[in-house]
Amino acid sequence: GTQEWAAGHGKVILLGEHAVVYGRHAIAAPLPLAIRARVEDARDGTTLLIPRWGIEQRLQQPARPGSFLQSLTLLLERLGLSQRALHIQVAPEMPRAMGLGGSAALAVAVIRALDRHCALGLDDASVCALAFECEKIAHGTPSGVDNTVATHGQALLYRRGEPATIRPLALKQPLPLVIGLSGSESLTARMVARVRQAWLQHPARYERIFDEIDVLTRHALDALEAHDLGELGELMNICQGQLNALQVSSPEIEELVQLAREHGALGAKLTGGGGGGAVIALCPDNGARVARAMRDAGYQALEVCFG
Ligand code: MEV
Structure with missing residues (x-):
């Protein structure tokens, strides 16, 4: 089943989108929908397969600017996996490009799946930081809220900065x-x-x-x-x-x-x-x-x- 797959959560922003890019607060929470990923060794070359979104791609240079393939190339480089042949399978539970944090959830799921398969020992902070690099490729100047919720899977008050302010929110009732x-x-x-x-x-x-x-x-x-x-x-x-x-x-x-x-x-x-x-x-x-x-x-x- 997909339970053993690595997951990144989708999110909704309750309030604060756009202003959060300029240092203001945002309130965001994970969705019960996630993107799951699994990595296996391959014979030759690295492939990315997302059947539900109709994506089947072979990693080849150069990837389209802003594409997830470009993010993936960067990730494999950063993680020292560029020379490996990997089969990366992705099962999204949510529609793509619907403003629900799909790009960050995809990045987190794939990073965690790579971490598991290749025993890299990444902690949440490293997962979040790598997903932020992918978000920069996808969005230009992200605030970091999407990759933070996708990583931690928890409702939070977010403010960007070095380091970002993250206050977990415990709601009385959902x-x-x-x-x-x-x-x-x-x-x-x-x-x-x-x-x-x-x-x-x-x-x-x-x-x-x-x-x-x-x-x-x-x-x-x-x-x-x-x-x-x-x-x-x-x-x-x-x-x-x-x-x-x-x-x-x-x-x-x-x-x-x-x-x-x-x-x-x-x-x-x-x-x-x-x-x-x-x-x-x-x-x-x-x-x-x-x-x-x-x-x-x-x-x-x-x-x-x-x-
Ligand atoms: C996108 O989910 C939220 C925006 O504020 C962009 C960002 O924070 O990176 C529009």
């Missing part, structure tokens, strides 16, 4: 969320680059938006502490407005957010990089109704518990 999938790829790298461009042109203007998101995130911590879901939903709704100000929303995201609010969600916003990808809706009572409304409109929806 949060019932509906995840709506927009069906178009999350353009995290492109969205992060767009926000950077805008920030470079008008730093003061964008710093104010990041500060505003940070205030919402810190109020959300208080709301989580008090398990005040009404307040938390309100903060999520306002945060969606700020993300819209950053221009990382999309028509599908707006439709999903609207559907969720109309069908009884306490709050709804995009999660992750945006430009497509996923929406989260806080639904203590009407989860099934919200999920159905999303499906009726042609989207995929998952009901999950956060934390």
Whole structure:
């Protein structure tokens, strides 16, 4: 079974995406969905196989810039495994490029599988640091939140820095969320680059938006502490407005957010990089109704518990 496979967790960001790239806080938690990987010795050459995503690739130079193959090449180099012939098999439980931390989860799963197979003795900090290198290849200027959640598999408050501030969060009760999938790829790298461009042109203007998101995130911590879901939903709704100000929303995201609010969600916003990808809706009572409304409109929806 896939139980003995190495795992990296997918994640949702409750609040703080994008602002977290600029040193503000983010609240994130692992998803019950993971990416699993297994490594075996091969006869000749290294191959990467991800049947569920239709990927079957032979490691050859040069890999497409930004691709996981490029990350894999770097990993094998860093781990001193470039000369080995390895068969790397990946079984994802989640859709790719949906803003659910798939790239970080993939990196963590493969690093752990390499560690196991080749008995490298990596600790979590090294796994996380290597996955961060892969995230730089995939995203340019990541904050490190995705690889941190993918590695530790735990709800946390995250702030980047040297070293990053990581505060584990113990939620009183798990949060019932509906995840709506927009069906178009999350353009995290492109969205992060767009926000950077805008920030470079008008730093003061964008710093104010990041500060505003940070205030919402810190109020959300208080709301989580008090398990005040009404307040938390309100903060999520306002945060969606700020993300819209950053221009990382999309028509599908707006439709999903609207559907969720109309069908009884306490709050709804995009999660992750945006430009497509996923929406989260806080639904203590009407989860099934919200999920159905999303499906009726042609989207995929998952009901999950956060934390
Ligand atoms: C992506 O899941 C979250 C972003 O804030 C990028 C990052 O933190 O690296 C958009």
